[in-house]
Amino acid sequence: MPEIADKTPAEGGDARVRVEDALVDVTALIRKNRLVEGLVHEQAAHAADAQRAGLVESLVTKQNRAALTQKLDRLHPADIAYILEALPLDERIYVWDLIKSAERDGEILVEVSDAVRESLISSMDTDELVAVAETLEADELAAIAEDLPQEVMDDVFRGMPLEEREQLRAAMSFEEDMVGALMDFEDIQVRPDVTLEVVLRYLRRFDELPSQTDQVFVVDRDEKLLGALPIATLIVSDPETLVAGVMRPPTVKLQQHEKADAAASAFERYDLVSAPVVDTNDCLVGRVTVDEVLDFVSQRGEEGVLAQAGLREEEDVFASVWKSFQNRWTWLAVNLMTAFFASRVIGVFEGSIAKLVALAALMPIVAGIGGNSGNQTITMIVRAVALGQVTREHANKLIRKELQVALLNGVIWGGVMGLVAMMLYKDVMLGVVMIMAMTLNLLLAALMGVLIPMTMMRTGRDPAVGSSVLITAVTDSGGFFIFLGLATIFLL
Numbered sequence: 001m002p003e004i005a006d007k008t009p010a011e012g013g014d015a016r017v018r019v020e021d022a023l024v025d026v027t028a029l030i031r032k033n034r035l036v037e038g039l040v041h042e043q044a045a046h047a048a049d050a051q052r053a054g055l056v057e058s059l060v061t062k063q064n065r066a067a068l069t070q071k072l073d074r075l076h077p078a079d080i081a082y083i084l085e086a087l088p089l090d091e092r093i094y095v096w097d098l099i100k101s102a103e104r105d106g107e108i109l110v111e112v113s114d115a116v117r118e119s120l121i122s123s124m125d126t127d128e129l130v131a132v133a134e135t136l137e138a139d140e141l142a143a144i145a146e147d148l149p150q151e152v153m154d155d156v157f158r159g160m161p162l163e164e165r166e167q168l169r170a171a172m173s174f175e176e177d178m179v180g181a182l183m184d185f186e187d188i189q190v191r192p193d194v195t196l197e198v199v200l201r202y203l204r205r206f207d208e209l210p211s212q213t214d215q216v217f218v219v220d221r222d223e224k225l226l227g228a229l230p231i232a233t234l235i236v237s238d239p240e241t242l243v244a245g246v247m248r249p250p251t252v253k254l255q256q257h258e259k260a261d262a263a264a265s266a267f268e269r270y271d272l273v274s275a276p277v278v279d280t281n282d283c284l285v286g287r288v289t290v291d292e293v294l295d296f297v298s299q300r301g302e303e304g305v306l307a308q309a310g311l312r313e314e315e316d317v318f319a320s321v322w323k324s325f326q327n328r329w330t331w332l333a334v335n336l337m338t339a340f341f342a343s344r345v346i347g348v349f350e351g352s353i354a355k356l357v358a359l360a361a362l363m364p365i366v367a368g369i370g371g372n373s374g375n376q377t378i379t380m381i382v383r384a385v386a387l388g389q390v391t392r393e394h395a396n397k398l399i400r401k402e403l404q405v406a407l408l409n410g411v412i413w414g415g416v417m418g419l420v421a422m423m424l425y426k427d428v429m430l431g432v433v434m435i436m437a438m439t440l441n442l443l444l445a446a447l448m449g450v451l452i453p454m455t456m457m458r459t460g461r462d463p464a465v466g467s468s469v470l471i472t473a474v475t476d477s478g479g480f481f482i483f484l485g486l487a488t489i490f491l492l
Contacts, residue, residue: 369441370479
């Protein structure tokens with residue numbers, strides 16, 4: 001089995017498979033080390049020569065740790081972050097202690113999730129954190145600033161050059177869902193009245209170009225953005241040509257205070273590698289690169305999955321019982337109340353259920369298909385809202401469309417289940433009630449599947465948060481009421 005350490009991404013193969021292989025290897029090494037260290041320690045405790053036994057124990061421990069350290073040193077920081085997120089807390093700290101490079105520590109802290117970052121930071125002292133923070137760029141430091149102790153930020157801030165200090169202030173002033181939060185300050189600026197030869201000489205002064213540099217930005221003396229000079233154009237054009245003669249208007253100009261979703265949409269639509277960020281005066285203040293956009297989209301996707309179940313992103317898989325409880329109890333309480341309400345709905349029709357036992361067997365079908373249909377609608381609406389494809393003005397059209405889909409599904413699948421009910425229980429009216437109940441509950445699910453996220457959006461709340469819990473509550477209670485009510489009217 002190939003190791004990730006022995007391959008670069010360019011060498012092919014599935015990256016996820018390789019990092020999972022690395023996780024297996026690291027986990028095996030940790031357990032082996034702990035087992036061996038435990039055995040050696042036990043033998044040392046019963047050895048006659050305590051000093052010699054202690055030396056043997058120390059040597060074995062160092063050898064085992066060296067093997068694991070060597071494995072970790074060959075991994076990319078992002079892969080180490082993945083491994084740390086997949087390890088229980090004690091093993092996570094054990095691995096973290098083996099990484100002694102402040103620069104790698106900083107890169108890993110930027111890559112890990114918020115919850116895991118919190119656990120890693122809590123295991124470090126102030127001096128270690130200051131050393132790590134000093135290795136980060138202003139935009140990277142801003143991304144983890146809220147997780148760092150205030151005294152660490154104060155020390156780092158005092159030691160920064162004035163320009164970097166201002167950049168850090170600027171980066172920390174943006175909400176995480178703004179373009180400014182995705183922005184870095186590694187943009188390369190040139191003037192329009194210089195030749196391409198001058199630009200080339202300027203670029204050669206860099207040890208290396210910033211990552212994702214596909215263009216340099218053309219600004220005037222007031223740093224107002226005039227255009228962009230693609231690197232490809234720079235290379236193939238006559239060196240004596242002026243920048244103004246070959247530059248092009250920027251494909252996209254992002255405002256630092258606009259929503260990051262707009263940047264993500266622009267990068268997808270225009271296949272961008274980088275894009276300039278300007279302030280209200282059209283002055284260039286930084287750039288956004290495709291790697292930051294991908295990270296943002298990935299994070300939003302993860303948040304959306306958790307939000308559907310009413311969970312916050314802060315929970316670590318291996319978090320303490322108390323923290324996990326705090327993260328989950330709110331929407332479970334809501335679910336409990338809605339379930340209690342649904343049970344009371346059933347209780348109203350206890351007499352009907354007692355007279356016709358078939359109702360008890362068929363109720364879950366009506367409620368279940370309504371919940372699934374409602375979740376489908378909500379998922380589509382939440383996705384459309386996230387992509388900026390839906391506005392409040394479209395609500396009526398969406399409701400009509402979803403009701404039509406629900407009606408079609410209700411007639412078809414309600415008809416199928418109606419026939420099944422007729423054949424099972426030899427009761428034509430029971431089949432008719434089944435058709436009516438499923439159709440009406442699907443219509444209710446479609447209506448609420450549009451109204452719930454749209455209402456949340458109007459009130460300024462995230463339409464994804466807890467929507468799955470709410471639609472399940474509505475379709476369960478509504479489904480029971482519709483089915484049992486119809487059964488009471490037509491069958492009893």
